[in-house]
Amino acid sequence: xxxxxxxxxxxxxxxxxxxxxxxxxxxxxxxxxxxxxxxxxxxxxxxxxxxxxxxxxxxxxxxxxxxxxxxxxxxxxxxxxxxxxxxxxxxx
Amino acid sequence: xxxxxxxxxxxxxxxxxxxxxxxxxxxxxxxxxxxxxxxxxxxxxxxxxxxxxxxxxxxxxxxxxxxxxxxxxxxxxxxxxxxx
Numbered sequence: 001x002x003x004x005x006x007x008x009x010x011x012x013x014x015x016x017x018x019x020x021x022x023x024x025x026x027x028x029x030x031x032x033x034x035x036x037x038x039x040x041x042x043x044x045x046x047x048x049x050x051x052x053x054x055x056x057x058x059x060x061x062x063x064x065x066x067x068x069x070x071x072x073x074x075x076x077x078x079x080x081x082x083x084x085x086x087x088x089x090x091x092x
Numbered sequence: 093x094x095x096x097x098x099x100x101x102x103x104x105x106x107x108x109x110x111x112x113x114x115x116x117x118x119x120x121x122x123x124x125x126x127x128x129x130x131x132x133x134x135x136x137x138x139x140x141x142x143x144x145x146x147x148x149x150x151x152x153x154x155x156x157x158x159x160x161x162x163x164x165x166x167x168x169x170x171x172x173x174x175x176x
Contacts, residue, residue, distance in 0.1 A: 036124035036139070043143045044120045051113040058105025061098055
């Protein structure tokens with residue numbers, strides 16, 4: 001089974017479970033606070049996933065290891081290459 | 093370690109995401125279990141907004157993505173017309 005099929009399967013299963021519980025089709029008498037938490041649950045999971053993604057991106061941006069020496073060396077290499085190519089006749 | 097603006101932007105994103113996550117979690121998960129007489133309910137909108145606001149934001153995002161794609165495609169078509 002492909003990854004897409006697996007994800008769709010899982011979504012369909014969880015989605016139908018949530019729908020059945022919210023509509024009350026299973027005949028369970030859930031206590032009122034539980035029902036109040038249950039019905040916004042898909043929206044909550046989406047927002048939580050979005051926050052996790054945003055937070056991870058922010059954290060990785062903040063802790064990324066800059067290599068300043070390597071950056072300078074790369075700039076020098078680029079200058080040398082441009083000068084060399086210009087000498088050989090390539091017009092930029 | 094990242095320097096200057098990188099660190100500020102990164103930590104800012106992290107802080108924003110944590111604030112949104114905590115507020116939303118309290119709103120959706122914790123409030124139903126707190127007595128309706130408690131003063132904390134004053135700081136939260138009616139429950140229907142907990143789904144309406146993310147839905148509206150999501151639709152706005154989709155709108156912006158669609159507009160951006162339209163803009164880029166129109167710009168490309170004008171460029172190819174000029175090149176012909």
